[in-house]
Amino acid sequence: MDLTSRQQLVEALIPVIRRAGALVRSLQKTGVAPNFKPDGSPVTRADLASHEILCAGCKALAAAIPIISEEDENSATQALKPLSFVIDPLDGTKEFVRGRDEFTINIALVENGHATAGLIYAPARERLFFSYGNGYVFEEAPDGQCRDLFNRIVTPRRPIVLVSRTHLDRQTEGLLSTLQPCTIRKLGSSLKFALIAAAEADAYVRLSPTMLWDCAAGLALVEAAGGTVLRTDGSPLLDEKRRTLRIDGFIAARTPQLAQRINTAQKLSL
Numbered sequence: 001m002d003l004t005s006r007q008q009l010v011e012a013l014i015p016v017i018r019r020a021g022a023l024v025r026s027l028q029k030t031g032v033a034p035n036f037k038p039d040g041s042p043v044t045r046a047d048l049a050s051h052e053i054l055c056a057g058c059k060a061l062a063a064a065i066p067i068i069s070e071e072d073e074n075s076a077t078q079a080l081k082p083l084s085f086v087i088d089p090l091d092g093t094k095e096f097v098r099g100r101d102e103f104t105i106n107i108a109l110v111e112n113g114h115a116t117a118g119l120i121y122a123p124a125r126e127r128l129f130f131s132y133g134n135g136y137v138f139e140e141a142p143d144g145q146c147r148d149l150f151n152r153i154v155t156p157r158r159p160i161v162l163v164s165r166t167h168l169d170r171q172t173e174g175l176l177s178t179l180q181p182c183t184i185r186k187l188g189s190s191l192k193f194a195l196i197a198a199a200e201a202d203a204y205v206r207l208s209p210t211m212l213w214d215c216a217a218g219l220a221l222v223e224a225a226g227g228t229v230l231r232t233d234g235s236p237l238l239d240e241k242r243r244t245l246r247i248d249g250f251i252a253a254r255t256p257q258l259a260q261r262i263n264t265a266q267k268l269s270l
């Protein structure tokens with residue numbers, strides 16, 4: 001898809017993702033009881049309602065593009081097509097159920113192994129991020145004003161490293177100790193990627209399993225902002241050959257140099 005078509009598609013998806021976010025937020029206020037999927041992860045009627053809105057929106061705008069969604073029970077076994085939407089209707093469900101505010105709605109466009117466009121919306125924080133190609137990464141304020149996130153100047157600081165709030169494993173803790181001195185912050189959703197794209201954090205390390213729908217929109221944002229996401233073996237998170245959705249771990253960083261440095265530290269910390 002060319003840049004202009006991608007931009008038009010992403011801009012048309014903004015009201016869709018805002019609609020899903022508004023509904024999810026209102027459901028959180030009324031209280032939602034989780035059910036549990038076979039893998040033990042929670043799902044609520046907010047996840048399912050958001051899935052319906054996002055799927056309807058994607059289909060209305062681009063009916064020919066297949067959709068892979070966390071809340072479609074056939075998705076986990078599906079293979080990536082040359083062109084797919086990859087969506088996570090409610091990321092950070094555990095935090096959502098607990099009344100926290102960092103949960104997100106996620107839409108990515110994946111083309112031939114590249115996450116070429118992404119939208120991440122954290123409705124309870126009123127933060128909406130989107131990208132549609134290298135150098136094209138923005139935050140849209142609730143009043144519609146857009147802030148360009150590309151090439152943000154960062155004053156030298158101790159690296160800010162983000163980790164999962166609830167899936168912090170021993171390996172990641174071991175790696176964090178080798179990265180000291182750094183500032184560690186916990187956050188339970190894909191907002192971690194968006195904060196890297198916005199230069200509000202420097203890296204996100206996760207050495208436990210996750211799925212492409214948890215990462216695809218975040219990958220699009222981080223790469224559009226000039227950052228990198230590497231698998232633990234140092235290969236890119238996605239490439240033309242990868243078709244499966246499972247990801248065993250990754251390092252996302254605001255610059256390729258920092259991603260490489262953390263990847264080297266991770267190998268040494270094993």
Ligand SMILES: Nc1ncnc2c1ncn2[C@@H]1O[C@H](COP(=O)(O)O)[C@@H](OP(=O)(O)O)[C@H]1O
Nearest residue numbers: 090091092093164165166167188189209210211
């Ligand atoms: N063992 C596992 N395998 C695959 N994905 C996992 C997993 N454990 C956690 N996840 C994913 O990690 C996400 C939470 O990560 P974090 O706490 O960093 O936000 C969850 O997203 P959902 O909330 O969308 O289900 C869940 O899908």
Ligand SMILES: [Mg+2]
Nearest residue numbers: 088091092214
């Ligand atoms: Mg998720």
